Amino acid sequence: MRLGHRTRALVLAAAALTLVAAGGCGPNLDVGSDVLWSATYETGSFSEWMAVPGRGAEAFPEAGDSIAVSTEHAHHGTYAAKLTIDTSVAGEQQNTLLSRVGDLPVEGYYSAWYYLPSAVTVGTYWVIFKFRLRTNADDESTTTEFYDLDLVNRAAGQMSLILYNHRTAVHEIPLDVPYPSVPVGSWFQIESFYRNAQDDTGRLTFWLDGQQIIDINGQAMAPTPWIEWEVCSIGEDLSASPAVLYIDDCALSQTRVGPTGAITR
């Protein structure tokens, strides 16, 4: 290699090395997803719920109970589900819910974001997240309640959570973090890991905004593989009435979503 070539090669090499050293962020390789299903409502409808097995979106029994896609508040994007229940009839349960049934995995992470526009006084109960079971997987009439996550009042104007098990003698399960604070006027995430095992490998764990609030491990869960998951507003004797709750960015995932997780690209 003659001097001229050598000098030229050195200059080129130095330039190339400088370019490499000054290189910015490397490319992002998106290799897949553990999100099995999600509902962001960005279609402006409940199509994500209606396209999979389950009860879809329901509101009953009063005319004041309603479920709709709304642009009033959204966790991400433009839309969220708005669940309104009219609890003006004392002693009557009002129901609005979004349900998934059937193709749910043996174990998975169930996540949803909630928005409470104002504090509500809970008279009897207010369920916002629940699992149901069947004692006979093939018999619809054996469907019954299992675990409920309820909003309760910790103090006047402050909201908190309790876990309720319909199948134990003592229904209220003490949380590992007693009466965690649920924000009013900002979005919060409820996430659950549920392993529906019929032996002592069953597990149910809940997180509130990423903080684990209870972990029930090493015991049987539903007696059959059949389960139903609902994000809902099911209440009785709430004030003020109607009670409004917004729900957004629901997901079923093989790995934990967490407060920072993304459920769509």
Next chain:
Amino acid sequence: MQDRVRRGAVLFAAVALWGAAGAARAADPPERLIGGSSSCPAPAAVRTEVELLIPRERLNARLRAVAGAGPPVEIVDLGAPFQVTAAGNVREYRDEARDCPYRARVAALFVALVLDPGAIQPASTPPPEAPVAPAPAPPLPAVVSTAPAAPETTTPERARLRLALGAAAEGGIGADARVGQAGLGLRIVSGAGRWALALGATALAPVDTTIGGIALHQWRIPADVSLRAQGATRLGEHRALEPYAELGVAVALLRESALDLATRDTRTSAELGVRAAAGLHLTGGSRIAPFLELHGELVPSPPAISALPRGVVGHTPLVWVGATAGAAWRLF
């Protein structure tokens, strides 16, 4: 060691005398005073070389003076060894490479030393060690030697174009990943001087690895363009070490496939990095030289690996280090 010195001296003296003799090359005389069955070297080639050392008339006179029933000088090719007989003095040399011109020069020097030692006077150089005891003028006592032949004394010429193929092993290290890979490396180097241009690529076998908790099937093919600084150190008559160092730009084709996500995708990208290497060639008489190379690559901005719902879980290795060992072919 003594043989190496002797061999060097032989060649040195031969070269010096060859130059002193000038251009006085001449054809063999009709009488074949230098004979034998050898084809390597051919008696005629030995004669030509001897005439470079001793003027033809004087040589013919010396040959006639010692001639008996057969040729006074006889060359016998024994394969790797060859035997030279001059006026009853016998010397056997060994030359594995069977370099016939070289053999002819060695044989000629021996013949000249036996027949006319006075003709060899390399005045401007240190007195070389003679391959045989200088013989007095004929009649000469027989000198028989079976000592190993003088080896070649030149350092093999450095290749202008060299192709190297070797087994490669690489390890990647990063905050989120550690991975080992093995494969085959191919490298072509152009330039026989102090500087050369090197182009290389390595086909690494795919491996399963984990980055940020995501199980991946990874396939990586690095390539580079580098500037090589190279030198040479003689190890002996036949061998030399050619160390080199390289600095260049590396590009790697990277293919990542998720293994256990609910939805698995494959993504391909290019990595850009800086590569440095150091290595050695062990050269000899052959066109093929073994080599060993250690190299490292810095990827300042390694690709990120992401998957839902976690988002970016980590990056591919920041640093790659490895080694390649194999053989390099001197093409030109």
